[in-house]
Amino acid sequence: MKRVLSSLLLCAAACLPAAARAADYPTQNVRIVVPFGPGGGTDLTARAIAEQLTASLGKPVVVENRPGGNSVIASQVVATAAPDGHTLLLTTDIHAINAAYASKLPYDSLKDFSFVAQLTTSPLMLVAHPSTGIRSVADLVRRARAEPGRLSFASLGPSSPHYLGFEWFKRMAAVDVTDVPYKGGGQALADVLGGQVGLSLIVAGNGMKHARDGKLLAVAVTSPARTSIAPDVPTVAEGGYPEFAIVNWYGIFAPAGTPAAIVERLNREIGRALRNPAVVQRLTGAGLEPVTGSPADLEALVRRDIDKYRRIIQLTGAKLD
Secondary structure, three states, X not given: OHHHHHHHHHHHHHHHHHHHHHHHOOOOOEEXXXXXXXXXXXXXXXXXXHHHHHXXXXXXXXXXXXXXXXXXXXXXXXXOOOOOOOEEEEEEOHHHHHHHOOOOOOOOOOOOEEEEEEEEEEXXXXXXXXXXOOOOHHHHHHHHHHOOOOOEEEEOOOOOHHHHHHHHHHHHHOOOOEEEEOOOHHHHHHHHHOOOOOEEEEEHHHHHHHHHOOOOEEEEEOOOOOOOOOOOOOEOOOOOXXXXXXXXXXXXXXXXXXXXXXXXXXXXXXXXHHOOHHHHHHHHHOOOEEXXXXXXXXXXXXXXXXXXXXXXXXHHOOOOO
8 A cells, every 4th residue: 555655646746847837837938930931821820829829828929930941940949849838830731741751850740749739721722824724624634635745834842732732633634744843932823923834733812812813713722622712613623533632731739748738728729819800810811711629630630641642652753852
């Protein structure tokens, strides 16, 4: 009996520091590390969330942009940070894509992180320059089969869902479309708008804006079902490829070992922020759909995407530069 009581006391003592940290959290500024530069969708989302968390947590929540290394630099900063909830990572589905390539990352995309909350979802939109006359998936397939290699597609490199998604579609549809790689989305979009390249996959919100202006044709969205961002635009699945689905997402991660109570509080406060009308307006204005869910939901999403992109990479033979 004495040994049992002694063991229980030792366990209780070991748990006290973590419990105390969770009860006192946060004790200092919280930083959200973003693997991309200022001005993009991740930066906008991080700042919208940071404003709300500053108010609800009672400590300043600051955004730190750490671009470079295909998001690896920022991810490593967080993976190696103290697991106390004061350093968070806001990243995208590139977190799953990097893991799917099975490259030598300086961290494990699953084991070295605590999953906190998914923030947004955003389908891509297949767009075409008006000169192509391509208004549907069926139009694209007919043209590509009639003129192999004549159509061109502006892609963002092998680590992007844009490239992997379209390469997957090409295998499904058995078509030959020439890939034109770009280092940034801005130049890729400019060349599609200018007609130098015929096709691209871009964020659905941007696609609708240019379609309304008559500068691009909205061909299809990549989500499993139609999106509220573009309710009149059919899905690629509706175009005859029911297995096809590619959806961008943003999520918040913390270092592995972060106390569950801190993760749960962050998840709760982030969920509250994502229901704030002002935040919803900022995100939907950027073509992003706010999403709430549990830490387990985010983990399941990451695992599914790693498996999906691994299959796509194997099918297409895609390789990192």
